[in-house]
Structure formats: structure tokens, C-alpha cells
Amino acid sequence: MNESTTIRASVDAVVVGAGIAGLYAVYRLREQGLTVRGFEAGSGPGGVWYWNRYPGARCDVESVDYSYSFSEELQQDWDWSEKYATQPEILAYLEHVADRFDLRRHITFDARVTSATLDEATLRWTVRTDTGERVSTRFVVVAAGPLSNANTPAFHGLDEFAGEVHHTAQWPHEGIDFTGKRVGVIGTGSSGIQSIPLIAGQAEKLFVFQRTANYSIPAGNAPLDDATRAAQKASYPERRRMSWESGGGSPHRAYPKKALEASEQERAAAYEERWQLGGVLFSKTFPDQLTDTAANDTARMFWEDKVRGVIDDSAVAELLIPNDHAIGAKRIVTDSGYYETYNRDNVELVDLKAAPIVGMDAAGIATEAGHYDLDAIVLATGFDAMTGSLDKLEVIGRGGQTLKDKWAAGPQTYLGLGIDGFPNFFNLTGPGSPSVLANMVLHSELHVDWVADAVAYLDDRGASAIEAEPEAVAEWVDECRTRAESSLLNNANSWYLGANIPGRPRVFMPFLGGFSAYRDIITEVAESGYKGFAVR
Numbered sequence: 001m002n003e004s005t006t007i008r009a010s011v012d013a014v015v016v017g018a019g020i021a022g023l024y025a026v027y028r029l030r031e032q033g034l035t036v037r038g039f040e041a042g043s044g045p046g047g048v049w050y051w052n053r054y055p056g057a058r059c060d061v062e063s064v065d066y067s068y069s070f071s072e073e074l075q076q077d078w079d080w081s082e083k084y085a086t087q088p089e090i091l092a093y094l095e096h097v098a099d100r101f102d103l104r105r106h107i108t109f110d111a112r113v114t115s116a117t118l119d120e121a122t123l124r125w126t127v128r129t130d131t132g133e134r135v136s137t138r139f140v141v142v143a144a145g146p147l148s149n150a151n152t153p154a155f156h157g158l159d160e161f162a163g164e165v166h167h168t169a170q171w172p173h174e175g176i177d178f179t180g181k182r183v184g185v186i187g188t189g190s191s192g193i194q195s196i197p198l199i200a201g202q203a204e205k206l207f208v209f210q211r212t213a214n215y216s217i218p219a220g221n222a223p224l225d226d227a228t229r230a231a232q233k234a235s236y237p238e239r240r241r242m243s244w245e246s247g248g249g250s251p252h253r254a255y256p257k258k259a260l261e262a263s264e265q266e267r268a269a270a271y272e273e274r275w276q277l278g279g280v281l282f283s284k285t286f287p288d289q290l291t292d293t294a295a296n297d298t299a300r301m302f303w304e305d306k307v308r309g310v311i312d313d314s315a316v317a318e319l320l321i322p323n324d325h326a327i328g329a330k331r332i333v334t335d336s337g338y339y340e341t342y343n344r345d346n347v348e349l350v351d352l353k354a355a356p357i358v359g360m361d362a363a364g365i366a367t368e369a370g371h372y373d374l375d376a377i378v379l380a381t382g383f384d385a386m387t388g389s390l391d392k393l394e395v396i397g398r399g400g401q402t403l404k405d406k407w408a409a410g411p412q413t414y415l416g417l418g419i420d421g422f423p424n425f426f427n428l429t430g431p432g433s434p435s436v437l438a439n440m441v442l443h444s445e446l447h448v449d450w451v452a453d454a455v456a457y458l459d460d461r462g463a464s465a466i467e468a469e470p471e472a473v474a475e476w477v478d479e480c481r482t483r484a485e486s487s488l489l490n491n492a493n494s495w496y497l498g499a500n501i502p503g504r505p506r507v508f509m510p511f512l513g514g515f516s517a518y519r520d521i522i523t524e525v526a527e528s529g530y531k532g533f534a535v536r
């Protein structure tokens with residue numbers, strides 16, 4: 001369809017994306033009486049959980065916490081089967097939410113939003129899709145996700161490879177059978193580390209191409225029985241309260257002393273307890289672990305002992321132990337049997353630090369040290385995170401300025417929620433907010449509720465638009481930078497800083513002050529009559 005043949009619709013709000021944040025945005029704004037139109041590039045709801053179908057994909061936040069809190073009936077009715085839910089179970093949950101709250105009728109699937117253009121005279125936006133639709137809207141709510149734009153590095157000759165190539169974030173819906181195949185996995189982030197044990201269990205031979213070693217902690221996953229589920233459901237009010245008041249959006253409290261104030265024995269016991277509980281919160285055992293290198297070293301040494309203990313070959317263990325960043329400074333990985341996988345006869349670790357990839361050819365992958373014949377290549381190479389999906393969407397604000405140009409030196413927001421020159425445009429759970437450092441379900445609810453309340457505030461006053469003041473943006477950018485500078489996270493070459501994508505400016509993008517502190521700040525701004533925003 002070309003543009004002249006499209007039907008031009010008019011709505012109050014367009015929501016881009018039907019993942020966790022997008023679904024709740026459609027629900028909340030509709031309940032507030034707005035006409036809402038959602039667009040989603042996938043054929044169904046789920047966002048990141050729709051696309052990332054690789055073997056072993058599961059969440060690293062406990063299921064009971066990684067779920068919506070807005071509906072008491074929903075959280076009481078839904079039964080999670082495991083401590084950490086698998087991708088199919090989370091997708092089923094999100095499909096259930098879409099059906100239960102009758103959201104699908106507001107969402108057009110298989111339609112990717114390509115642009116949003118502001119009309120400065122009316123302060124309305126025109127949103128266009130790759131299916132030729134053109135919609136006029138007062139508000140644009142982008143829920144495209146901080147980890148949604150898959151990164152495929154420009155490997156020389158990748159197109160020439162005669163076998164199959166799959167990216168973990170674009171996995172075929174029918175799954176892949178690696179039985180009898182020689183497989184190469186490139187990448188040892190969360191996606192690689194989760195999928196490698198399962199691929200190893202199937203493939204004839206697995207080569208893991210590792211450029212940088214990562215820290216991973218056993219998940220301690222387990223099925224949930226009826227009694228545990230009932231106890232969790234009964235404790236929801238307290239669990240949620242603790243989560244809202246926490247640094248990361250889950251009911252975790254750090255040890256009540258700093259790591260270096262605890263005795264060696266006390267420290268070891270605290271690490272052991274967290275280790276047994278399993279998962280990513282190991283990096284928050286002590287409150288100073290991510291700000292003080294000496295404190296971090298105590299956690300790192302505990303981790304190294306544990307990991308060396310399960311890898312048979314000490315030379316392989318040495319390669320798997322990071323030597324370039326503090327533990328937790330990159331997103332710590334949660335695994336099931338990852339390090340033990342290297343004890344299998346059919347698994348070989350390829351050290352790309354020693355001999356980088358030269359390129360691919362029809363038969364496989366060549367490194368500076370040799371050639372690996374393969375039937376399949378799995379790219380577990382991550383995402384152009386935080387800003388990648390927004391960059392693909394042409395957002396044109398005041399004076400014809402694109403958001404991409406405005407953010408050329410790094411994203412600049414006020415509270416993560418406002419951008420000067422882009423009135424009534426909200427980017428959810430992105431740069432300038434705790435984003436990926438928090439439980440994304442509660443974070444999505446926090447952002448959507450804030451946006452919906454701001455819309456109600458405008459309507460109560462007969463105002464047409466809300467727009468961040470440039471001074472407020474500059475102050476928030478400063479605030480975010482200062483907070484990042486006091487953290488060890490700022491020193492690692494992670495996707496939090498865009499360091500994984502050549503050419504990206506090195507800026508720590510999430511707000512590092514903690515989830516509850518952030519919630520207090522944005523709530524206070526709203527209660528003060530949207531200080532730092534122009535309401536007109």
C-alpha cells in the first residue's frame with residue numbers, strides 16, 4: 001500500500017511495541033478512556049519473549065517477581081511452574097494477559113513503526129508503519145525495549161557460509177535440531193551461556209568462540225510445588241512492597257554491613273548463602289560490592305574458587321575466568337550447568353582473544369589460529385542496546401530535528417521520560433531510567449503509570465502537551481553521569497555503555513541510583529506539578 005491509499009486514523013495514543021511495557025500501556029491508557037492504537041513488528045505479543053526463543057532462554061528474575069502487579073486477580077490466578085520461568089512460559093503468560101484484558105483488538109501485529117513526525121502547529125504526531133499505515137496521534141509511547149535490536153557483527157564472508165546461521169534473538173519458531181551437527185556458538189553473554197549447555201547436549205561437536213570471559217552464577221532453578229506457590233501468593237503484598245522499595249525491583253536486601261566491615265568468616269558465609277540461593281543477586285550480596293574494588297575482589301575470589309572447582313581442565317578454567325572487569329560490572333549471567341559443559345568431550349572453547357576471527361567461508365569459521373569446519377553457526381552476539389531500536393525508528397521533533405541527531409553524542413533525557421523538542425513523546429524503560437538494571441515488569445508499570453498520570457494531569461487542566469525543559473535535561477544527564485562515575489559498572493566494556501557496538505559514544509545509559517530512589521524522584525516531580533517540564 002502506498003501512502004496515498006492509506007486510511008488516516010486519529011487516536012489519542014500510539015503505543016510502539018507489544019512486549020511487557022507496551023501491553024500494560026495499551027491497557028492502562030485504554031482504562032483511562034483514551035483511544036489507543038498499538039503496533040508490533042512481531043506476529044503476536046511478548047516483545048523480547050516473542051523473539052528470543054533460543055534453547056535455554058529463561059528469565060534471571062524469579063517468576064513470582066517478574067510478573068505484573070497491577071491486577072491482584074492476575075497474580076493470584078497465574079501459576080508459575082519454576083523459580084525461573086522459561087521463555088515459552090513467559091510468552092504464554094503475556095499471551096494470557098493480552099487475552100484476559102482484551103488488548104489484542106487495539107494492537108496491529110506484523111506492523112513495524114518506521115517514523116513519528118511532530119506537527120509543531122498542532123503538537124500532534126503522525127506515525128507511519130512499514131505496512132503503509134499513517135496514524136495521527138496526540139501521544140507517542142515507545143515501548144520498543146532496550147534489548148530488542150539484534151546485533152550481527154560484520155563478519156567477513158558470513159554470507160558465504162553454506163550451513164545454517166541463527167541469531168539467538170531471532171530464533172526460528174519451530175526450533176532447531178542440532179543432532180549430528182558441528183556447531184559454532186559465537187558469544188558468551190547471557191544468551192550464549194544459557195544456550196551452550198543445551199546445544200552441547202544435542203550437537204555432535206560444539207565450538208564456543210569466546211572473545212571475553214563472563215561471570216556466571218548457577219541459577220539454582222527448581223520446580224515450584226503447590227505449597228511454595230501458595231506461600232508466594234500469600235506473601236505478595238510484602239514481596240511487592242519490598243520490590244518497590246529496593247534497588248533493583250525485586251525483594252532483595254543486601255547484607256547489613258559492607259563487605260570489608262564483615263569478618264572473613266562472616267563474608268564467606270554471606271557469599272555462600274547467596275550462592276546457594278542462586279542467581280544474579282550474588283553481585284549485590286554486600287552493599288559496597290559494585291562501588292569498591294576491594295569489596296568486589298572478595299566476591300570475585302569467592303566466585304573464582306567455586307568456578308575452578310567444577311572445571312576439570314585448569315587451562316580451560318583460566319580462559320573462562322574474566323580478567324578485565326569487576327564481577328557484576330557487566331550484567332552477571334545466570335546459568336544451569338554452563339561451566340560443567342566444558343568437561344564434555346564434544347565441547348571445545350576457542351579463545352578469540354588469542355586468535356580473533358578472520359572471517360567465514362562456505363565451510364566454517366577461520367580464526368588467526370586455524371579453521372573450524374561447521375554445519376551451523378549460532379550468533380549469540382547480543383544487541384545494539386538501549387538506543388538501537390529507537391535509532392531504527394525515525395523520530396522527528398521540533399524544527400525537523402531527528403532524535404538520532406539529537407542523541408548523536410549519547411542519549412539525553414529528563415528522568416528517562418522527557419526529551420526537549422519532543423513533546424508528548426515518551427520512551428519507556430530506556431536511557432536515563434534504571435531500565436535494564438531493574439525488574440523490567442515493575443519498571444514498565446512504574447513508567448506507564450507515570451505517563452498515564454501525566455496525561456490525566458494535562459486533561460484536567462485543558463493543556464495539550466508536556467515537554468521536558470532543556471535545563472532539566474542537562475541537569476539529569478549530569479546527575480546520571482555523576483552517579484555512573486561512582487560505580488564500577490562505568491569501567492567495564494559493556495552494552496550499558498554502548499561499548500559492544502563500533503562507533504557508539506561511550507556513555508553509561510541507565511540511571512544508576514537505584515529503582516526505589518528513581519521512583520521517589522519521578523513521583524516527586526509529578527506531585528510538584530511536573531517540575532522541569534513545560535505544560536502548555
Ligand code: N01
Pocket residue numbers: 058059060061147153186187188189190191192194210211212331334352357380381382383436495500
Ligand atoms: O549479549 P551480550 P546477550 N566477535 O552483549 C560477543 C539480557 N539477557 O544477548 O564481550 C566475537 O551480553 C561478545 O563478546 P565481547 C541480559 O541483560 C537476559 O548475551 O564483546 N564475539 C559477548 O560475549 C544480557 O546482558 C537473559 O568481547 C563477539 C557476546 O557476543 C543482555 O540481554 C538472557 C562479537 C554478546 O553478549 C545481552 O545478552 C539473554 C564479535 N564481533 C539476554 N560481537 C536472561 O534473562 C559480540 N561478541 C537470563
